[in-house]
Amino acid sequence: MRAAEEVAGTLTQPRRARVPGLAPQLNRPHAAIHLGEYLQMGEIQDLFERVPADPYVSAGFRHKSIMRVHVSDGQIHRATHGPLFQPKEYNPIHGDIVRHYEEIDERLGTLLEPAIHIFAGCARLSGEHEVLVQTQRITASSGDDGHTGFPVVEGWHQDNISVLGLFLVNRVNVAGGISMLAGDRRGEKLVFAQTLAVGDLLLVDDTALWHNTTPIARIDPTKPAYRDIVIMTWPSCRETVTV
Numbered sequence: 749m750r751a752a753e754e755v756a757g758t759l760t761q762p763r764r765a766r767v768p769g770l771a772p773q774l775n776r777p778h779a780a781i782h783l784g785e786y787l788q789m790g791e792i793q794d795l796f797e798r799v800p801a802d803p804y805v806s807a808g809f810r811h812k813s814i815m816r817v818h819v820s821d822g823q824i825h826r827a828t829h830g831p832l833f834q835p836k837e838y839n840p841i842h843g844d845i846v847r848h849y850e851e852i853d854e855r856l857g858t859l860l861e862p863a864i865h866i867f868a869g870c871a872r873l874s875g876e877h878e879v880l881v882q883t884q885r886i887t888a889s890s891g892d893d894g895h896t897g898f899p900v901v902e903g904w905h906q907d908n909i910s911v912l913g914l915f916l917v918n919r920v921n922v923a924g925g926i927s928m929l930a931g932d933r934r935g936e937k938l939v940f941a942q943t944l945a946v947g948d949l950l951l952v953d954d955t956a957l958w959h960n961t962t963p964i965a966r967i968d969p970t971k972p973a974y975r976d977i978v979i980m981t982w983p984s985c986r987e988t989v990t991v
């Protein structure tokens with residue numbers, strides 16, 4: 749608890765936004781809320797079957813598609829599709845690489861709108877802010893045993909953004925996958941460690957906390973095993989900063 753209080757104390761002080769001109773938007777450094785009943789989770793889960801393999805993870809355990817949107821006047825509008833980019837300083841594995849992904853299909857994007865509205869509302873984003881939405885599946889099909897998956901390949905990290913939202917869509921036949929937040933880059937000042945349930949949304953002030961997720965392990969070796977999430981961020985990780 750002491751670590752949590754220390755971190756909370758530091759958050760009452762003004763902090764430097766790492767992207768110039770962008771101040772942290774959330775009231776609190778992190779909050780987990782449940783909103784699964786407000787979405788059509790069954791259809792969303794079915795559509796994750798179509799999320800394509802991530803060509804930048806050669807071990808084959810990650811699938812990913814993306815879209816960018818603006819939320820204005822209660823409506824969600826898609827922004828121009830384009831690649832992801834993060835500086836190597838923040839992503840030692842895929843940093844300084846322009847990564848091209850398929851766009852999230854129209855139906856899945858529409859079904860995710862309630863979660864995007866909640867994210868944008870909590871982060872106090874308006875029409876001029878561009879939100880990056882990523883659908884991501886991690887399969888427990890890698891590692892030395894062939895039954896492990898790695899939700900976060902870079903370990904403890906920040907994403908050079910202001911606000912992060914992690915929406916848990918599905919967990920099938922897996923153990924592990926514990927979402928963790930800490931006040932330092934080595935994860936020693938742990939402030940949150942929880943297995944998110946289907947329909948949970950974890951909001952994180954990325955300027956204040958580092959995040960990580962433990963590997964997932966297949967439970968029944970004869971059956972498919974995966975963890976599906978939606979990652980929402982602002983700003984939207986383009987090659988040039990887009991507010």
Ligand SMILES: [Fe+2]
Nearest residue numbers: 905906907959
């Ligand atoms: Fe991240």
